[in-house]
Amino acid sequence: MQVIVETRAPQGAEWRSWSEQRVRFAMRRLQSLVPLAKVRLSDVAGGQRISNKRCQIQLRTDKQGVLVVEAEAPDWRSALDNALGRAVHVLTRGWHRTQKRSRARVSISQLSAAV
DSSP states (O other): EEEEEESSSSGGOOOOOHHHHHHHTTTTTTTTTTTTEEEEEEEEOOOOEEEEEEEEEHHHHHHHOEEEEEEEEEEEEHHHHHHHHHHHHHHHHHHHHHHHHHHHOOOOHHHHHHH
């Protein structure tokens, strides 16, 4: 899985390697489904001199297309963890749906006829 981290904030450069490791850890069981992950870290101007951090994760999957998840929090660590939690949940839910569809449905009458 290729992970690309983008940030324009000056202190965001410090978070690049940490966020890449965090994404790889969170997606370790789903990395066969996600060949590319893009992470964007940015500052969001809030009211009353409060600056929130935004994390946008874009996952390119083979079967589900492109998944984009955003999260805002007071710090980048929380924003990244929230966005990764949502992304993993959506990916696993989609994976389970495809697994249920691929199973063959056999009625009881078909089973008794085969015996």
